[in-house]
Amino acid sequence: MTEFNASKRMYSRARCSVPAGVSTNTRARQPHPLYFEQASGAWAIDLDGNRHLDIIMGNGAILLGHSCAEVTDAVQRQLSLGLTCGLESAQMCDAAEGLLRAAQWPDLVRFTNTGTEAVQHALHIARHATGRTRIAKVEGSYHGWSDEVFVSVWIDPARSGTPANIVPQPQFAGQRLDLVSETIVLPFNNLELTAATLDRHGDQIAAVLLEPTLIDVGYIPASRAYLEHLREITGKHGIVLIYDELLTGLNTSVGGIGRETGIAPDLALFGKALANGFPLAAVAGREELMRLTEPGCGPAFVGTFNGHAISIAAAAATLPILASGLVQREMNKRGRRLRTSFESEARRLGVKAKLVTGGSHFHWYFCDNEIVDFRSAVNTDAAAYARFTGTLSASGVLTLPNPLSHHAISLAHDEQVLSEMENAFSDALKAVAKAA
Ligand SMILES: Cc1ncc(COP(=O)(O)O)c(C=O)c1O
Incomplete structure (x- = not known):
């Protein structure tokens, strides 16, 4: 019989200082979390x-x-050289060039810490570029926990209307319901209903955001016809198409679905395997959109730990291993x-x-x-x-x-x-x- 007494004791201790004894609720488990x-x-x-x-x-x-030895060696080397100091490093260029080479279609990339932040930046770019405010996302697609995109991810469909008219649902208490109701929710892999919704609201929509393989509800690839159709219809309405490739960008192929299918979006988000477990994410995209994040051009692009030297060192060591x-x-x-x-x-x-x-x-x-x-x-x-x-x-x-x-x-x-x-x-x- 396996004993978990030390984890149980640690849970009692952790709960005194940390709600649920965990830093993300996804690590909570019954009867108590495990501590490694x-x-x-x-x-x-x-x-x-x-x-x-x-x-x-x-x-x-x-x-x-x-x-992984190559990654921990690179991180240890960087630890001895210093952390974030208000200056950029050559390794940031190594990581940026490595990611752009992997993805092939984007012109430019910028680094953040988390996927949630990268999504926020992409949406700001899309709003600024289009002058529109609404965001369309796919039912079941997860893009982090910010108010306007943590919408209709793991919701009982009985509460969400029909595929032709999906009623956006909040995911958590405290979420801004005005942002939730502004979000348009699309049925994945359904060409006709997606086209009808985008034709109806196209002139209000800044961006269509989706995981091009729905992995946060298991593993559901998009059909080629669906992605082609999305590409065409977003182009027709001047909507920025954003692939969230956090899970697909490096895990399923080199560079993600945008490269693999040749059906490239306008912006894409990368992360996760990018730095083999160190916190790093990225927004990549077409030059005319990405340049909008330069100082004085529009959307803010700031963050104390953006492109942190340790995560960048990890990415610079990881990307060459994944490139072939x-x-x-x-x-x-x-x-x-x-x-x-x-x-x-x-x-x-x-x-x-x-x-x-x-x-x-x-x-x-x-x-x-x-x-x-x-x-x-x-x-x-x-x-x-x-x-x-x-x-x-x-x-x-x-x-x-x-x-x-x-x-x-x-x-x-x-x-x-x-x-x-x-x-x-x-x-x-x-x-x-x-x-x-
Ligand atoms: C597809 C996708 N997008 C965005 C996110 C959010 O990333 P983060 O947890 O780094 O904020 C995740 C995280 O699981 C994800 O799987």
């Missing part, structure tokens, strides 16, 4: 000395594995292997489930319907998911309990780790089959 001592490769070790096979991997940020596409191809191969073994075991046991994967990301959907948008993703068997991930957690695999939370592997999830995952998935599927 060390993370290395594919493994995290908690305060009780328990080893957990990590498939959260910093929400997809740690593509090269925990404590070898890592992403290897992730695709490993993902396919996990899918094949999971789905054949599910079939054998008579469990309706699929594993959907791209690059390092993967997700289990317990259903037999096709998943094409948020509403089809919600319509899955939450009890089976809970039993499956509960069994995994009990066997030492770190999972997230929300049936729409994605999981990820990394370069450190090698042959042996993958075999352990396959065995754990098989046992968890048996638990689901037994309960059915």
Whole structure:
């Protein structure tokens, strides 16, 4: 029987100084959060000395594995050279050039700390460039926690109207409802309804913002026709098209969906794997839009820790490793292997489930319907998911309990780790089959 006494004690202590004992509510878990001592490769070790096979991997940020030597060496070197000092560094250019080379279509890039900030900057640019105020986003697409975009992400569709007329829903108490109701929510992968909404409101909309593969509700790629249509219709209405590539930009291919499909947006956001777990995000885009962020041109672009020397050093070390596409191809191969073994075991046991994967990301959907948008993703068997991930957690695999939370592997999830995952998935599927 695994003991979690030290984590339990730490929770009691942490709750006295930190609400819920965690710095982000996504780390809260029942009956109490776990506190880690060390993370290395594919493994995290908690305060009780328990080893957990990590498939959260910093929400997809740690593509090269925990404590990747090339990245930690670069960070240690930078630590000895200094932190932020009111001046820029040559490494900032290395990281910028590396990201632009990877993405190929953007002309310029600027760094922030978090994805949430990068999204805010992109929206300011779009508003200034178009002279319009409203933002359109896709149902189920997550872009951080600011008032106008943390809208209709993980909401019960029964409260949200029909796909033809999605009623924007706030995600949290304290959110500015006037901003929420200004936001237009579009159905993912639905050409006709998206076109109808954009034709109706086009002259009010500054930007259409979406994850070009919806990963924050599992893993749902956009159809090529949908992206082509979006590109065409946003162009027709003079709307700035923004891809949020935080999860796709480097994890699923080199440079993201904009490069991969050749259907480039006007602006895109990158982050997560960009600095292999160090806090760094970026706004990249076409020159005429990005130059608007220069001093005196319009939108503010400020931030004490923007392009922080440590995160920049991490990115400058990470990007060359990701540039050739070898890592992403290897992730695709490993993902396919996990899918094949999971789905054949599910079939054998008579469990309706699929594993959907791209690059390092993967997700289990317990259903037999096709998943094409948020509403089809919600319509899955939450009890089976809970039993499956509960069994995994009990066997030492770190999972997230929300049936729409994605999981990820990394370069450190090698042959042996993958075999352990396959065995754990098989046992968890048996638990689901037994309960059915
Ligand atoms: C697609 C996407 N966009 C934006 C964000 C927000 O980024 P951050 O948590 O760095 O603010 C996330 C974070 O999970 C994300 O997955």
